[in-house]
Amino acid sequence: MELRIFTEPQQGATYDDLLAVALEAEKLGFGAFFRSDHYVGMGTEGLPGPTDAWTTLAGLARDTSTIRLGTLMTSATFRHPGVLAIQVAGVDQMSGGRIELGLGAGWFEAEHTAYGIPFPDTRERFDRYEEQLAIVTGLWRTPLGETFTHQGAHYTLTDSPALPKPVQQPGPPVLIGGRGKKRTPALAARYADEFNLPFVDLTETREQFGRVRQACEAIERDPATMTWSNALVLCVGEDEAEISRRAAAIGREPAELRENGLAGTPEEVVEKALAFAEAGAQRLYLQVLDLSDLDHLRLVAERVAPAL
Template sequence: MELRIFTEPQQGASYDQLLAVARCAEDAGYGAFFRSDHYLKMGSVSGDPGPTDAWITLAGLARDTSRIRLGTLMTAATFRLPGPLAIAVAQVDAMSGGRVELGIGTGWYAEEHTAYGIPFPPLAERFDRLEEQLAVITGLWTTPAGQTFDHAGRYYPVTASPALPKPVQRPRPPILLGGMGPKRTPRLAARYADEFNLPFVSVEDTVAQFGRVRAACAAIGRDAKELTWSNALVVCCGRTEEEIARRAAAIGREPAELRANGLAGTPAEIVERIGRYAEAGSQRIYLQILDLADLDHLELVAAEVLPQV
């Protein structure tokens, strides 16, 4: 089981805070530093100093870290055109020496779109646009050097693109898809994903949705073993009940609720809970860290959970 760090900067974080977390994660031995791609806070937090752009952040981290992998859970397909996104991700991949992964989804948070003037079409159209974005992005990245790429799309037609720049990772950076959609999500994952991720769902829901994606892979003749299977879960670890309660209070949650819906408790409890997700087929866990100032939390999990999983 690989453990990765996952942050939510729209809740309030500067670049320097994110850099501190990424460097701590790198030094502690986590597999990757990921961040959300949102432009508006959620809940009652202030969100100060305001949102940061995911790919600008990752470009900075690409130069300010040296080993840890970097990516998004999830970039919203509504935010960026596929051609410029393919260019940006390829450039950050080069800046990092080939450490970038692209998590991408339909986008779901209507309020952040209206807050920043971003069109937010109905869900069916968002899925159509996501599918077309995946075709364009992967097509641009995998077109042989010296050839051009064309795509006769409804939303994103492409004509005679030089399909440059190429990412460092070949044939392309890993693509992550995810979510609980019962039909189109599994089909898209089977066709395009290198990793399938489920955010904040139970072991039982994990088993069910992983099964749907495996069935979609079988339907097109793809070996499901080619995919990496993962979950994202909030973490709240402490050596004592007092420490657990303190960390839960710092993120506005209750220990009992976190134990039921996330990874909360002592290191031993968290190891046991991770084991249940492993039995469900998960190979990676993205640990959602909501208190970015508490670097001791990352170090505790690295010291007492990571070696046991």
Template structure:
């Protein structure tokens, strides 16, 4: 089981804060540093100093880290056109020496679109159609051999004689992550496009059911390439109950609620619950760290949780 650090910087984080967390995660031996892709805070926080762009941030981190893998959970298809997004991700992959992973979702938070003038299709069906076409285009651009051109005729996007450049450093492409718990379309898209399928913030029981739906879709598609299965969970670890309570209060959550809906408690409690996800077939777990000023939390997770899992 590999542990990855996942942050939500739209809740309030400078680039420097994100860099400090990424470098700490790298130094402590975590497998990857991922961030969300949002332009508006959620809940009762001030969100200061304001949002940071996911791929601009990852480009900076690509040059200031050396080992840790970098990615998004999940880049929103509604924020960008597929051609420029394929260029940006490929460029950051080269800037990082081939350490990028591309988590990609349909987009869902309407308020952040209206706040920054981003068109938001109100029809969920249209958003998913656009998302599926973008997946076809981005992976198609990366897969086009150098010297050849790429064409695409979709309902929402059309590309004519694209040089399909630049190419990512990783061959044939950066790993593609698809997440969510949709029962029909998500498993189908994951089987067709994803290298990794992620279930965010669900119970072990619901996570296992979602894994099984994707396994069935993979089999139905006749796919032979392996699929990596992963989950994301909020984390709140403490050496004793007082420390658990302090960390829960810092993120505005109750310890017992966090125990029900995430990974909370002593290192032993957290290791036990991670074991339940591992039994379901999860190979990676994304630890959602919400208090980015508490680097001691990362040190505790590395020393007394991750070490036991290795």
């Protein structure tokens, strides 16, 4: 099982904070550094303020060397799909082919209201999202010298040169996630290289992975071509005092984190991670909320990763 680091900068982080975590994750051998794509903090003022996901990843593309970089999840409401395809392809070039695009429909109305971003109803957001997936992947996969055209209900592209091309071909891996029972599995089966489930238990993991497998089989796609992953909040400590200290730093309780996250001693965390592996997960995104605690990452690298 691969372990990746997942951060939530809208809760309060500068670029330098993110860079320090990314460099430490790279040094320690984690599989990737991911960040959320949000513009308003949740339950916090989020000082000094948000950073843009793709601006940040462009910087990290140049300031790191080997670690993979991506989003969980970029909101389809934030950017026109043609612009997003250009941005991600450009950052993929800047990184030498280390970028992954997690793309979702968008859900957090408050950030849209705060920054003047339209927030359609759920059906329209998913309709736009489906078109975005078709456009972004279609632009990347259009052969050099050919053009791309899309005539949709929400987006129209006519004779696009479909440039620039990303380093990775046919394009950076696309991640789709979520708990929806119908459209989400269908879209994942059609467009995703990886399916991710955020903050759910083992039972829901098995059920939703099963729905996505069925959606793959319905279009004659081998489910083995999909990578399966979970995202879980991280809180590991050598003893109860350290676990409690790390839980308090993120405003949570150890018992709640043990139930809903990946928390406890290294031995407890390994046991739970292996249970997710048995449920089908091949990757875990470790949601690190205290970005100043680099010892947290070191403990996982030394005591958890080798057992997985």
